[in-house]
Amino acid sequence: MVVRTRVNGEWREAEVWPGASLLTFLREQLGLYGSKNACEQGECGSCSVWLDGALVCSCLVLAAQAFDREVHTIEGLTDAGRLHPIQDAFVEAGAVQCGFCTPGFVVAVADLLQNDGNPSPATIREALSGNICRCTGYAKILDAVNLAAARMRGGT
Amino acid sequence: MKAARSEAIPLAGGTDLMVELNFGRLRPAAIIDLTRVAELTTHRQENGHVFLGAGVTYAAIVKELPAFKPLVQASRSVGSPQIRNRGTVGGNLGTASPAGDALPVLAAYDADVVLHSQARGERSLPWHAFLTGPKETAIAPDELIVGTRWARVRGPGSFSKIGTRNAMVIAVAGLCLGIDEDRQRVKVALGSVGPTIIRATQAEEQIASAMSGSGTWQDPSAPVPDEAILEFAELVASAARPLDDVRGTAAYRRHGCRVLARRALSWSLTERRLPTWL
Numbered sequence: 001m002v003v004r005t006r007v008n009g010e011w012r013e014a015e016v017w018p019g020a021s022l023l024t025f026l027r028e029q030l031g032l033y034g035s036k037n038a039c040e041q042g043e044c045g046s047c048s049v050w051l052d053g054a055l056v057c058s059c060l061v062l063a064a065q066a067f068d069r070e071v072h073t074i075e076g077l078t079d080a081g082r083l084h085p086i087q088d089a090f091v092e093a094g095a096v097q098c099g100f101c102t103p104g105f106v107v108a109v110a111d112l113l114q115n116d117g118n119p120s121p122a123t124i125r126e127a128l129s130g131n132i133c134r135c136t137g138y139a140k141i142l143d144a145v146n147l148a149a150a151r152m153r154g155g156t
Numbered sequence: 157m158k159a160a161r162s163e164a165i166p167l168a169g170g171t172d173l174m175v176e177l178n179f180g181r182l183r184p185a186a187i188i189d190l191t192r193v194a195e196l197t198t199h200r201q202e203n204g205h206v207f208l209g210a211g212v213t214y215a216a217i218v219k220e221l222p223a224f225k226p227l228v229q230a231s232r233s234v235g236s237p238q239i240r241n242r243g244t245v246g247g248n249l250g251t252a253s254p255a256g257d258a259l260p261v262l263a264a265y266d267a268d269v270v271l272h273s274q275a276r277g278e279r280s281l282p283w284h285a286f287l288t289g290p291k292e293t294a295i296a297p298d299e300l301i302v303g304t305r306w307a308r309v310r311g312p313g314s315f316s317k318i319g320t321r322n323a324m325v326i327a328v329a330g331l332c333l334g335i336d337e338d339r340q341r342v343k344v345a346l347g348s349v350g351p352t353i354i355r356a357t358q359a360e361e362q363i364a365s366a367m368s369g370s371g372t373w374q375d376p377s378a379p380v381p382d383e384a385i386l387e388f389a390e391l392v393a394s395a396a397r398p399l400d401d402v403r404g405t406a407a408y409r410r411h412g413c414r415v416l417a418r419r420a421l422s423w424s425l426t427e428r429r430l431p432t433w434l
Contacts, residue, residue, distance in 0.1 A: 021177070021178060040175070041179075042175065057238045060169070062174065065189050127237060129321075129322070130238040130324065
């Protein structure tokens, strides 16, 4: 079947197996490899994207369900090859090791900071509870969120 | 559409079904996308009843239905933000896992499940008639779940569950307790500790009559004797029909019910003592 959806502001269309997930559609059909394929059961958050503005696991969305809808991916977060402040903060805080979970985390953090510019430690933990990192032990990811939040509020 | 293609699988948030598809365990002949049926994503209150559409997500419940505390607590305990943005109560009902977090709440609310087919129109089944076994329901092949409906009840209540983490956990034991001030009843429903959701009816009757005996219904500050609370917890634990599995042993699950029951009752008794202006 043909799925047509608006990805990062641009209408995209491709032929896809009717049982394919949005994640497969993004990666295999559209070549957007930023969203990672890991658990395929919504446990790890590596495939996090926005569907009509809501943070979702793209592996749990049927590609056909995204027909005529708005999808935003990690690729849409940056413009002209410059890192987003959240990505800068991840690099500086040492929150990236193998990097596989990073796009999903960055998307989840961006979703959090859109709604709460100064999140409490508990709020950050709850907001990131759907993302798994097997390298960092999370402490540096939490540092990165605080750093990014402070900068985006206009601090240092 | 469901009448014409009864083999078609209805799909909403995908948090259960997409896993089956991704792992190749399910190859449906057809899928019906319910996320475009706007009617299913609505909720309303009329004549003391609440109707909750099958497609209302857990995130929407947390945001839009704060008055229903046990339901909000259960919704907030589902998965992660990503899962709560997609997962629906209709999905919990359709999947009919005994670990579905919303299900003990619906059982404690004495909710009906509203079904619809083209041939026979709408029908409602009490939750226990709908949930017939583990992952088994009384839905007919040409029917869809429209939502769930329950009568509003005045009184405190809570949902709590036991698991290895606060997030992304399939409960080892889950419990919803609700107090019905007007009928002087206590309702207790258990999840994850039997083939389907279980109401601890003996415990419900015991504690309601203990609260009559101690005058606690009329005067919330009149204490319920400790022995009555412990007996209540014991009766709740004995209502469970748990199995040993990868997430926990039967003995642990039963003990979990005992602890959750005692705590949930204490929370509600404390809440009844709080002044109404608080």
